[in-house]
Amino acid sequence: MDWTLSEASKQAIAEEATKYPTRRSALMPALHIAQRQFGWLSEAAIEAVAKELGVPVADAQGVVTFYTMYRTKPVGRYHIQVCQNLSCSLMGAEGLIGYLEKKLGVKCGETSPDGKFTISRVECLAACGTAPVMQVNDTYYEKLTPQKVDDLVAGWAKS
Amino acid sequence: MAGPLVLLRDLKPQVDDPRTRDLDWYVGQGGYKTAETVLKTKTPDDVIAEVKASGIRGRGGAGFPTGMKWSFVPKGDGPKYLLCNADEGEPGTFKDRLLLTQHPHQLIEGMIIAGFAFGARQGYVYIRGEFVIEAEIVRRAIAEAYAKNWLGKNLWGTGVDFDLHVYRGAGAYICGEETSLIESIEGKRGYPRLKPPFPAVYGAWGKPTVVNNVETLSAVPWILAKGGAQYAKIGTAKSAGTRLFSVSGHVNRPGVYEIPLGTPFTTILNDVCGGVSGGRKLKALITGGSSVPILTAAETEGLIFDFESPASKGTMLGSGGVIVMAEGTCMVRALMVLMRFYAHESCGQCTPCRDGTPWLANLTKMIETGQASMNEIELLMSVSKKMAGNTICPLADAAVMPAQSYATKFRDEFIAHLDGKGCPFPAWTFGEGH
Numbered sequence: 001m002d003w004t005l006s007e008a009s010k011q012a013i014a015e016e017a018t019k020y021p022t023r024r025s026a027l028m029p030a031l032h033i034a035q036r037q038f039g040w041l042s043e044a045a046i047e048a049v050a051k052e053l054g055v056p057v058a059d060a061q062g063v064v065t066f067y068t069m070y071r072t073k074p075v076g077r078y079h080i081q082v083c084q085n086l087s088c089s090l091m092g093a094e095g096l097i098g099y100l101e102k103k104l105g106v107k108c109g110e111t112s113p114d115g116k117f118t119i120s121r122v123e124c125l126a127a128c129g130t131a132p133v134m135q136v137n138d139t140y141y142e143k144l145t146p147q148k149v150d151d152l153v154a155g156w157a158k159s
Numbered sequence: 160m161a162g163p164l165v166l167l168r169d170l171k172p173q174v175d176d177p178r179t180r181d182l183d184w185y186v187g188q189g190g191y192k193t194a195e196t197v198l199k200t201k202t203p204d205d206v207i208a209e210v211k212a213s214g215i216r217g218r219g220g221a222g223f224p225t226g227m228k229w230s231f232v233p234k235g236d237g238p239k240y241l242l243c244n245a246d247e248g249e250p251g252t253f254k255d256r257l258l259l260t261q262h263p264h265q266l267i268e269g270m271i272i273a274g275f276a277f278g279a280r281q282g283y284v285y286i287r288g289e290f291v292i293e294a295e296i297v298r299r300a301i302a303e304a305y306a307k308n309w310l311g312k313n314l315w316g317t318g319v320d321f322d323l324h325v326y327r328g329a330g331a332y333i334c335g336e337e338t339s340l341i342e343s344i345e346g347k348r349g350y351p352r353l354k355p356p357f358p359a360v361y362g363a364w365g366k367p368t369v370v371n372n373v374e375t376l377s378a379v380p381w382i383l384a385k386g387g388a389q390y391a392k393i394g395t396a397k398s399a400g401t402r403l404f405s406v407s408g409h410v411n412r413p414g415v416y417e418i419p420l421g422t423p424f425t426t427i428l429n430d431v432c433g434g435v436s437g438g439r440k441l442k443a444l445i446t447g448g449s450s451v452p453i454l455t456a457a458e459t460e461g462l463i464f465d466f467e468s469p470a471s472k473g474t475m476l477g478s479g480g481v482i483v484m485a486e487g488t489c490m491v492r493a494l495m496v497l498m499r500f501y502a503h504e505s506c507g508q509c510t511p512c513r514d515g516t517p518w519l520a521n522l523t524k525m526i527e528t529g530q531a532s533m534n535e536i537e538l539l540m541s542v543s544k545k546m547a548g549n550t551i552c553p554l555a556d557a558a559v560m561p562a563q564s565y566a567t568k569f570r571d572e573f574i575a576h577l578d579g580k581g582c583p584f585p586a587w588t589f590g591e592g593h
């Protein structure tokens with residue numbers, strides 16, 4: 001895989017860098033931009049971002065590993081992140097995870113062999129009033145029921 | 160529930176009308192008129208005096224008086240920064256998300272006024288990374304305001320400049336802590352800083368900085384439009400104004416509600432939220448996010464939602480995140496879920512927190528799954544006692560307060576787990592709630 005930042009990514013990073021008093025501050029936005037381009041952040045990708053901003057590679061790596069949203073492994077096309085914090089647990093988050101694992105044939109923390117689905121456990125998504133909740137890629141799905149999960153999975157199967 | 164609402168229009172749960180996020184809608188409600196009038200006719204000191212008179216205290220958790228916080232920023236030229244804390248990560252808390260998606264312009268107007276009050280020319284909205292759509296909404300609102308020249312240079316011809324940007328986090332609860340948020344926006348790991356120096360003097364990029372919660376800043380336009388005295392009339396003498404409460408757990412109508420401070424808990428539970436779900440009785444209550452000590456049903460008697468009443472019962476209003484638990488809920492399991500969370504979110508700088516939080520998580524798991532003896536309950540108490548007050552930031556205390564309060568107030572249940580070698584309560588089932 002080619003881990004060169006695209007011109008569009010470089011431009012977006014340059015624009016981010018104008019917003020802060022130090023270039024270093026653009027590191028987190030730049031990592032988001034790179035992750036959007038590549039899907040995940042390999043060492044080569046992290047290095048490319050660090051070089052672009054003139055930040056030591058070790059510092060960039062330190063930032064990547066501190067924050068849970070930067071991925072150091074590829075994930076499936078649908079990254080299903082189920083909230084396991086208290087309000088969601090009270091409304092059956094564990095059962096939801098079990099239901100998804102069975103339906104998709106994927107265990108939590110793993111990706112399906114066809115590369116389509118990854119299921120992860122995450123902490124409070126700040127949507128506790130509509131528990132149980134999961135985030136799939138950028139979108140929240142709230143007030144989940146077995147029926148809603150069935151419908152979602154049927155939709156993904158077609159895509 | 161009488162009393163003017165400052166932030167929302169009604170008491171229906173989860174107001175969801177996408178029009179309210181548009182500039183035209185907000186301007187139709189008189190939006191940005193207050194910022195214009197303030198910048199044209201008031202001095203920064205006038206604004207701070209007005210916010211002080213309102214009596215508003217920060218809505219992010221600690222409840223520090225907002226006007227006083229602004230007045231700590233040293234006068235004089237040189238860069239100063241206003242950071243809006245939209246990291247919203249305290250379990251049980253989901254009020255700021257509503258403000259970001261429904262009323263982004265109100266937040267922007269509040270930030271213009273706040274920046275003017277203590278001399279910040281730059282502001283940032285630090286939004287948790289998971290809020291991808293919310294960040295887009297705020298970005299769009301910022302662009303709309305720039306297009307009108309209500310952000311940028313020489314606002315309303317007054318010579319005042321104010322730039323505003325969105326900064327996205329990347330999934331770290333600790334970045335809600337203000338000094339961690341500052342480190343994060345500097346492009347670093349979110350390690351909390353030792354205080355002092357306080358951010359008002361040495362904050363982002365080493366310059367004077369104010370960190371305020373979304374709800375706090377969103378209340379500012381109302382306060383300046385109607386006057387601090389008017390705001391102070393809402394609520395009680397010591398707890399001024401309204402508050403957004405986000406209610407979740409076992410209630411019939413969970414959601415975000417704006418309620419004048421001083422409202423009895425029973426009114427909120429029964430009249431606003433339709434009571435405990437499934438016709439059950441209340442067992443326990445979290446008043447202000449997962450970090451605060453829990454209350455038993457008996458302790459909620461006479462409870463009033465203001466700053467003082469929860470304090471008199473040994474807990475706090477915190478983030479306004481109310482979690483209701485009905486009879487039949489296992490308190491050991493609830494604690495286990497929370498301890499797993501704090502263990503995951505410890506930044507690792509302080510040994511008592513780095514080592515203590517996983518320890519508490521393991522102990523509660525052992526108790527819940529019936530692999531523990533009295534020894535583990537005692538360890539839970541002693542480990543947590545040693546963590547309290549011995550760390551750089553309050554995250555360790557945020558784990559200790561639930562640990563101690565659950566294990567003390569529901570001790571019988573902890574012991575029942577030992578005696579029965581497992582959890583005596585029913586599972587928390589999926590698919591029955593909605």
Ligand SMILES: Cc1cc2nc3c(=O)[nH]c(=O)nc-3n(C[C@H](O)[C@H](O)[C@H](O)COP(=O)(O)O)c2cc1C
Pocket residue numbers: 216217218219220221222223225228244245246247248249332333334335336337338370371372373375376552553554557
């Ligand atoms: C571990 C921890 C997490 C926090 N998370 C948040 C948060 O998500 N949002 C927030 O506004 N304040 C949070 N706070 C409180 C902030 O440190 C700070 O007090 C607040 O943003 C100040 O704003 P205010 O004065 O308007 O309340 C947190 C504090 C701690 C110790």
Ligand code: SF4
Pocket residue numbers: 333350351504505506507508509510512513550551552553554555
């Ligand atoms: S108390 Fe915990 S989260 Fe806070 S600085 Fe120390 S290790 Fe980090």
Ligand code: FES
Pocket residue numbers: 083084085086087088089123124125126127128131133250251252
């Ligand atoms: S507990 Fe799941 S969204 Fe808050």
